Amino acid sequence: MDNQVVYSVRVTESGRGHELPVLLVAGYRMIIDELHRRLAERGFPDARPADGYALQAISAGAGSAVELAAALAVSKQAAGKTLEQLGQRGYLKRAIDPADGRRRTVTLTSRGHDLLAASAEAFDEIHREVADRIGDRALAGVERALRGLTGDPVIRTDTIGWLGGGPRIH
Amino acid sequence: MDNQVVYSVRVTESGRGHELPVLLVAGYRMIIDELHRRLAERGFPDARPADGYALQAISAGAGSAVELAAALAVSKQAAGKTLEQLGQRGYLKRAIDPADGRRRTVTLTSRGHDLLAASAEAFDEIHREVADRIGDRALAGVERALRGLTGDPVIRTDTIGWLGGGPRIH
DNA sequence: TGAGATAGACAACTCAGTTGACCATATGGA
DNA sequence: TCCATATGGTCAACTGAGTTGTCTATCTCA
Numbered sequence: 027m028d029n030q031v032v033y034s035v036r037v038t039e040s041g042r043g044h045e046l047p048v049l050l051v052a053g054y055r056m057i058i059d060e061l062h063r064r065l066a067e068r069g070f071p072d073a074r075p076a077d078g079y080a081l082q083a084i085s086a087g088a089g090s091a092v093e094l095a096a097a098l099a100v101s102k103q104a105a106g107k108t109l110e111q112l113g114q115r116g117y118l119k120r121a122i123d124p125a126d127g128r129r130r131t132v133t134l135t136s137r138g139h140d141l142l143a144a145s146a147e148a149f150d151e152i153h154r155e156v157a158d159r160i161g162d163r164a165l166a167g168v169e170r171a172l173r174g175l176t177g178d179p180v181i182r183t184d185t186i187g188w189l190g191g192g193p194r195i196h
Numbered sequence: 197m198d199n200q201v202v203y204s205v206r207v208t209e210s211g212r213g214h215e216l217p218v219l220l221v222a223g224y225r226m227i228i229d230e231l232h233r234r235l236a237e238r239g240f241p242d243a244r245p246a247d248g249y250a251l252q253a254i255s256a257g258a259g260s261a262v263e264l265a266a267a268l269a270v271s272k273q274a275a276g277k278t279l280e281q282l283g284q285r286g287y288l289k290r291a292i293d294p295a296d297g298r299r300r301t302v303t304l305t306s307r308g309h310d311l312l313a314a315s316a317e318a319f320d321e322i323h324r325e326v327a328d329r330i331g332d333r334a335l336a337g338v339e340r341a342l343r344g345l346t347g348d349p350v351i352r353t354d355t356i357g358w359l360g361g362g363p364r365i366h
Numbered sequence: 367t368g369a370g371a372t373a374g375a376c377a378a379c380t381c382a383g384t385t386g387a388c389c390a391t392a393t394g395g396a
Numbered sequence: 397t398c399c400a401t402a403t404g405g406t407c408a409a410c411t412g413a414g415t416t417g418t419c420t421a422t423c424t425c426a
Contacts, residue, residue, distance in 0.1 A: 042323070044315070044319040046223075046227065046339060047231075049338075049339060049342035050224040051220070051221070101385080106404095127390075128390065130404080146211055146214065153212070154213075156345060168342070169219060171331075171337065171338045172338070175326060176219060176223055270414070270415090273374090274414055278413090296422075296423070297423080298373040298374065298423070300373080300374075368425105369426095371422100372422080372424095373423095375418100375420085376417105378415100379416080382412095384409100384412100385409090386409085392404100395398105
């Protein structure tokens with residue numbers, strides 16, 4: 027009980043409220059940096075965070091520039107540029123929709139699928155290592171608390187537009 | 197004990213590793229969005245996340261373009277542009293250093309101090325509300341876990357360079 | 367006192383987004 | 397059936413925030 031009071035005083039301490047967002051973003055940054063370190067090792071040195079969000083959205087059903095734009099919350103022109111880019115780099119293919127001459131349908135290539143699979147694998151490894159480091163229960167507590175704060179752990183692909191895409195590879 | 201095994205299975209579940217970074221960034225986003233909603237209400241509708249990081253660095257001792265560049269991990273040219281901007285918007289003043297003719301010393305105006313104070317206040321309010329929502333102990337647990345992951349809760353102002361600066365006001 | 371280091375600014379570029387204008391194709395109601 | 401309108405996509409021009417390269421002015425120290 028005493029403990030609880032101590033906690034209470036600590037978390038509401040004046041002038042420390044700015045630390046929580048810093049901790050959150052530092053954790054995010056650590057994980058994404060580590061992800062891309064591993065993707066580079068596994069044959070995807072050109073992958074950037076924004077690529078993963080776009081491929082994920084496509085894999086989840088975004089089948090055209092307009093649909094991708096909606097999924098990523100960017101303009102259709104920006105989505106078109108992203109598709110052009112990812113196409114040139116071999117992650118997806120575009121073809122004219124036989125049922126609608128305006129549309130260019132998007133499908134992942136096998137390299138596109140491979141990148142998604144490698145990402146999923148690396149994310150799981152990192153997650154496991156985080157659990158080893160801070161403890162399974164602590165990690166489960168973090169995830170539960172953040173879900174309580176931000177709602178369902180749905181992948182919000184539109185976040186990438188807000189974030190800016192992470193580190194750039196020049 | 198059984199409980200612990202259940203947690204362990206859950207947190208290492210295959211294919212769910214991507215959720216942790218999504219939760220972290222969603223939490224960050226929520227807090228920063230809320231911060232700027234409140235700052236806008238309190239007379240700082242033009243404030244952007246990058247402004248706060250820069251003013252914080254200046255307040256913490258960065259007294260020139262070169263020093264700000266080091267604090268934010270950007271080029272001195274970029275830091276110079278930021279200072280120019282913040283100066284035009286009334287948050288800081290620059291003067292030639294009497295002791296070194298090359299230097300232009302930077303000091304916060306009272307409006308600059310006011311923005312920092314309003315930010316600190318809003319951060320503390322939001323922190324208190326998060327604690328009310330998910331519980332003091334859960335929040336303390338989140339912060340402890342993230343500190344264990346990312347090190348000391350020092351303000352890493354250089355993060356803003358990596359992040360891209362958050363939402364833009366057009 | 368002169369060589370090199372340092373602070374700052376200007377110019378030109380990049381990257382990833384934006385808006386606006388436009389074309390080609392679909393679609394649905396008179 | 398045809399035409400008005402909606403939709404998917406692209407091109408062009410712009411923006412914002414960073415980058416590198418170059419330059420000047422000033423400082424410091426051997």
